[in-house]
Amino acid sequence: MDIVVANFNNETVSVLLRKDRGALNITNTFAAATGSLLRSFFVVDVNNDTLLDIIVCNYGTDNINVLIGLGKGTFGSKITYPVGLETHPGSITVDDLNKDGQMDIIVANYETKNLVTFLGSGNENFENLGTYSARFDFAPSIIAVGNFNNDGRLEILICGYYIIKFAVSFSSLTMLSC
Numbered sequence: 001m002d003i004v005v006a007n008f009n010n011e012t013v014s015v016l017l018r019k020d021r022g023a024l025n026i027t028n029t030f031a032a033a034t035g036s037l038l039r040s041f042f043v044v045d046v047n048n049d050t051l052l053d054i055i056v057c058n059y060g061t062d063n064i065n066v067l068i069g070l071g072k073g074t075f076g077s078k079i080t081y082p083v084g085l086e087t088h089p090g091s092i093t094v095d096d097l098n099k100d101g102q103m104d105i106i107v108a109n110y111e112t113k114n115l116v117t118f119l120g121s122g123n124e125n126f127e128n129l130g131t132y133s134a135r136f137d138f139a140p141s142i143i144a145v146g147n148f149n150n151d152g153r154l155e156i157l158i159c160g161y162y163i164i165k166f167a168v169s170f171s172s173l174t175m176l177s178c
């Protein structure tokens with residue numbers, strides 16, 4: 001297995017490929033942006049070419065970066081999608097929210113305590129669907145997607161530093177207690 005590392009202090013993402021006998025070599029390092037204060041990333045194939053891509057969450061610059069994998073630990077130029085001024089996104093996750101076979105992105109904004117969703121089209125392009133209207137009463141720091149209530153539809157679990165509180169149903173954009 002290879003490893004991807006987000007380097008908070010120097011605002012880069014490093015890809016480490018495992019070589020023979022288990023040694024890890026840094027093959028590529030990608031600069032997010034000055035002041036990005038990147039908080040999290042997600043590794044997934046968003047363009048269905050079987051090569052893993054990376055999506056980076058930039059707390060300081062209020063955006064995300066999509067890096068399309070080219071194989072052998074190399075990636076294309078980063079593509080930037082803003083999530084809103086002073087939102088300070090802290091966490092991202094990826095899944096197919098609308099069941100069209102294409103990966104979509106969910107961003108949890110730490111400062112504005114809400115979510116932004118991006119609809120995938122099977123390539124590097126994502127459509128910003130806007131901000132989920134409900135504000136949470138805590139700053140979301142980690143999010144995850146799953147079928148938590150076993151209804152066959154995806155929900156999202158949102159965690160603050162001291163609390164695990166909500167599952168949001170994307171099918172109806174309603175908040176479920178949990």
Ligand SMILES: [Ca+2]
Pocket residue numbers: 044045046047048049050051052053068069
């Ligand atoms: Ca890919």
Ligand SMILES: [Ca+2]
Pocket residue numbers: 095096097098099100101102103104119120
């Ligand atoms: Ca989708």
